[in-house]
Amino acid sequence: MEMLWLTAWMAFPLRITPLLHRQAENTSFPVFCFPLQIIGSRACHKALFIRLAESKVLSTTNDKSAVVISAKIVLRLLGWQLEKKKETITESAGRQQKKKIERQEEKLKNNNRDLSMVRMKSMFAIGFCFTALMGMFNSIFDGRVVAKLPFIPLSYIQGLSHRNLLGEDYTDCSFIFLYILCTMSIRQNIQKMLGLAPSRAATKQAGGFLGPPPQAGKFS
């Protein structure tokens, strides 16, 4: 089922290429096609991560938005929780407790392996979609002025906004600048609308990800 998703979304940009060519002749707005790639890649993400949820990796949280990107973070937190439990366990805790921890470690290892497999597939699909679409946009819009900026960008942004364009008029906008702005705005909003954005707690944990979380007890 997931491979069907991936194939469908990979084929989608190839089908709309002729439409884009016709569109590009009349207008210079590539904006409408960017969300399609974004939705497609995120839909693949969601399908694959739902499979991960079924393997009970994500049963510790009911937060729907944690499904997509927070799976890795959840597993990492479970790992920390387990480490903490191992530290607090004493010699007198008994064989049963130790066996229980070993079983949990084994389960965590398996889930981490599953997560890596799923993420690899999804990253491969997203990379392929991205490369295909960028190649297509390059061939259509390279060297063309796609929009006029109502302001003159700062000098270090001009390298992006005036990329491969002739002349010294820095209000000319290249497609890559508009694409990046669309990615930052439309993609984030679509993620939030569809419930695929990571939760704020997960984002904060990811921000302090190099060390153990300050409140590991939150998940105990």
Place this chain on the structure above:
Amino acid sequence: MSGARRREEPPHAQQHALANGGGAGPRGSVWGKALRSDSAWHDKDEFLDVIYWFRQIIAVILGVIWGVVPLKGFVGIAIFCLINAGVLYLYFSSFRQIDEEEYGGTWELTKEGFMTSFALFLVVWIIFYTAIHYD
């Protein structure tokens, strides 16, 4: 145990949302609560989501106006930033009168969704400006 507690929270919060917002359904009740100054927010994330979406709406509206007028240059960007931050600050401090410390301080509320709204504002501004004032 915390997993069970977390599983209980959303239905509980939803019940509160329904109780506060009336019979308009969960989504309608959230926006109903957002527009009333006397309602309470039991789920902090819900209020932060309202701030986020208000920012996006302001970005779209200002992008359209700036593109149509047209307003050019960094003055436009500066005025957008002031209006975006100012309107939301007035909303959560004067209209809603919430305790900012509960949400991590004024800065946390100010930066909630700001970059996304800024990018959306630029996209809308550029598109409308190009479409209306340039062939």
